[in-house]
Amino acid sequence: MKILSAQDIRTIEQETILKQQLPEAALMERAGRMLYNELQRVFGECACKAEILCGFGNNGGDGLVLARLLQQAGHEVTVYLLEHPTYSQDNLINQKRLEACAVPIIKINKASTLHFTEKSIVIDALFGYGLSRLLDESWAALFGQINATSNRVFAIDIPSGLRADEPTPPDALVIRADRTYTLATVKLPLLLPMYGPLTGDFVILDIGLDADALAEIPTNRLYSTSVAIKKIVKPLTKFSHKGTFGHALIAGGSYGSIGAIVLASRAAFKTGCGLVTSYVPRCGYQIVQTALPEALVKTDPAEQLITTYSMDTAAYKALAIGMGMGTAEASQQALYQLLSDLQEKEQAPKLLLDADALNILSLHQSWLSMLPKCSILTPHPKELQRLIGSWENDFEKLEKTSEWANRYQQIVVIKGANTAIVLPNGEIHFNSTGNPGMATAGAGDVLSGVIASLLAQDYSAADAAILGVYLHGLAGDCAANNIHQKSITATDIIEHLTDAWQHLLP
Structure with a gap:
């Protein structure tokens, strides 16, 4: 609309x-x-x-x-x-x-x-x-x-x-x-x-x-309706297999924050990804293996934090980086090295950056030019402010974000009520799903997993962001039909992704 x-x-x-x-x-x-x-x-x-x-x-x-x-x-x-x-x-x-x-x-x-x-x-x-x-x-x-x-x-x-x-x-x-x-x-x-x-x-x-x-x-401002979203959704086919639906790497976590990777990885599976590899510090190995037996698990050499992404990224269709990662110096350098490696690849996997990956970028603004074109950044308002600077009002916030997205050729998902997906071509898509009960710990990690899953399933970056935000909000609305909004947790959103898909792809 x-x-x-x-x-x-x-x-x-x-x-x-x-x-x-x-x-x-x-x-x-x-x-x-x-x-x-x-x-x-x-x-x-x-x-x-x-x-x-x-x-x-x-x-x-x-x-x-x-x-x-x-x-x-x-x-x-x-x-x-x-x-x-x-x-x-x-x-x-x-x-x-x-x-x-x-x-x-x-x-x-x-x-x-x-x-x-x-x-x-x-x-x-x-x-x-x-x-x-x-x-x-x-x-x-x-x-x-x-x-x-x-x-x-x-x-x-x-x-x-x-x-x-x-x-x-x-x-x-x-x-x-x-x-x-x-x-x-x-x-x-x-x-x-x-x-x-x-x-x-x-x-x-x-x-x-x-x-x-x-x-x-x-107009370059659009409101996502179910009619428009259903045109994006890809149908299931009879001879599909797990390779058809892509392989996503969900990477991050630190001592005390491994749950962020569990949530994002579980959301990626529930959104339809064929394979998910969770990459965590060594302290997270048993947690992820126990909580999510469907996932493959790889660990960093360090016990409590991410220090390197020295893996073959070509094995993955999509990377989601930053959830629960922290901003330790070693984790900062690991992100820098990953961005450097991706620059050298002709066929780099699609990239989503969230949470501490965004906080690290705000500390090193010169690294922004290293981001692969049309990566997806998913900041909440404070993280956005650290990236683009402050604003006087919401009109200026949208204008500054749009200028930033165009300058760096990135997609910015401004999380919140009526989440705004800002594309590098100047379009801004406002989401129509979701409710206040989704303002809960871990909901952003779930969104990262949902979008990463769609990227791995070969949706374009723009479509993955628009559809992912809508699907995430719709799952929250489905949860609110069964659970009081005050009681919704991130896990509830994941569990109701199947109901959301039923609305979009019955």
Whole structure:
């Protein structure tokens, strides 16, 4: 799914009206009906009270349509409409339709006092995605009342005051929504961590925009949906064997941190890798052999840490390096020697670097030029900051990461909610799966094993990163169907990879 600017969305809406020969306000009617259908799921069989705050533009018009449909379905509705000298044409049409249904419209301004009914749903349809400027302090009293309510607040398209295409400062006036119903396509701020407290969870509603017009709009920001992901997945074939599905080397660990390699290796198997070799310090040999009898195990000469990668890397399709490894001087030099050796090979295995391998690279920035093209780096935000420097906001974080990925021709997986996969060609793919219960020790090690497994199975580096992140998050969602999110462990994610595959490749 494309992530589009406000101007792009307006263009597609106009193209849709022309190509589908829609009458006035028909697209707004679609949007309102989709909103109504979603709220009916929230309300269930109950008759509920909705208090809808409508602006003077098309976002307000969507709210007016919703008000009419809710009232016709037997719900109690109050409409607060911002006073303004000029309303959009479609907004005016729906004001008249609402009046014809005898739904009262209460005119409000910045100084108005709002009286919300206890337990009513408050719906924000004031400004939407078209707002390009910050709201001034004259709106503080009105917005303060909305944000102070104990009622649930739902926003239409994007919370009012939040800008769609550029950063919104932390102290800006923005309505805090518990949920956002975003129309046609997801808006970028809904995917960024810094705006999570303002947007809540979000639901994407399809309002039937013209597919051809949508396809013609270029963008380098994409949201991974199951439809797109299923196109990446390779089918199983009858005469496949373990060699068909590749051989991955999962390397790292140190005294006290061998579990990271066990998790990554087990995840690689569960994702479908044919062969997995775990490479650990000598102290990890018995642990891995006992915990994972399916794996081949090789050990470093040192007892407690990695000191060398002196093996034939040509025997492997993919290498995953760094989990639990530590940053001892000997481990740093071992990584340097590995990168040097890979530079000399015509057919080097695909490389994933995680955890301490990334921390070592941040200490030796000159080594970045040694990375094989399109290696996959999987930092969490702090590890990313050590690599690329600090940022002021999430927009700048994405911009700086994209510049870095292009400069070094690497793939960067920024781990977190809606994990972003940043490709060297400028594309950024945001993930749609996963849940807060996955914020647990070892989940990153599992992700490394999943992606390494896909690399070994001959997925391209970009596809392995995009599919791997989606599959990992989907396994976490499957786990959450059976286990409370507070109780999910990394092992639970691994055990539910089979359920995730069942969704993608039944």
